[in-house]
Amino acid sequence: MKHIRLLFAAVLLTGCASAIAAGLEAFDFSGNVDEDRYKHLIVELRCLVCQNQSLADSDAGLAHDLRREVWELMDQGQSDAQIVEFLVTRYGDFVLYNPPVKPSTYILWYGPFVLLAIGLLVLVRTLKRRGKQTDSAFSAEERERLKQILGSDKPDGK
């Protein structure tokens, strides 16, 4: 049992090691390039080879190259926006995990709110109709009689 646990821990740790290693090239952060800024940016960018990983996570060759590119552009003093622009002109909006708001992405950005609005509209209408129905289901006479019956049923209604 103890051995199995140890083995399990070892396997987990191996996974960690490779995940960390992907982001750790020997870049020099003592100069122009701020490490936090660099790390923040590569998390926002998608690796095109393993598409559900960011540049920070991916160990693909292209991800290495693109990280090097990002670091060098930062070293040259380019802003985040300029670096993103550099990648978008080459690979398209697809490299961005945070897609820009523009006509082709309106449905992506505003679609959920439209659906929510439709849902609320349906809810309000349904509730209104239901309210009306309970009102008109019985005539005044019937309601009076109903009250009597229900009233006499109550355990403490005597």
Add this chain to the structure above:
Amino acid sequence: MPRFVRYLAPLVAFIALAGLLYKGLSLDPRRVPSPLIDKPAPAFSLPLLQQPETLISNADFKGQVTLFNVWATWCVACRQEHPLLMQLAQQGVQIYGLNYKDTRDDAKRWLQMYGDPYLANAFDAEGRTGIDWGVYGTPETFVVDKQGVIRHKHIGPLTMESIKNDILPLLRKLQENDG
């Protein structure tokens, strides 16, 4: 709301959703459309694979419709499309290669073994020209027109089908355009 509308609404919604999902099945998320289509080919200047002292640039493509094929010896699918490139070269198509993140020795040996369909190969050891061209998976093949504008990008190995349906008709069309 008339009753039949209320009964049909879920059916219509279902059909719309099913149609959307069905369309999604036939889309390949690995094919990322290139933003470089109909833009001037990114400039590069690289040593030739065979003669390191000589430089090749995209200016060398000008005046001819060109296939620009990105390949490497470590790329399995490149081997698969190679015979098709040989055929295209025999038909007189101008093919230049970008030997991507490879070693000269491996690449030269490959061309000796399997044949050389390329007029010349640019040697991109670090893959920087690859990045400028938006390459993310070899093989990739660009069609560049006489003015040096990218007209088409084929991602993945060329196939008989893609050559017959996409590449050759496009080459023919671009050939006819003078200028």
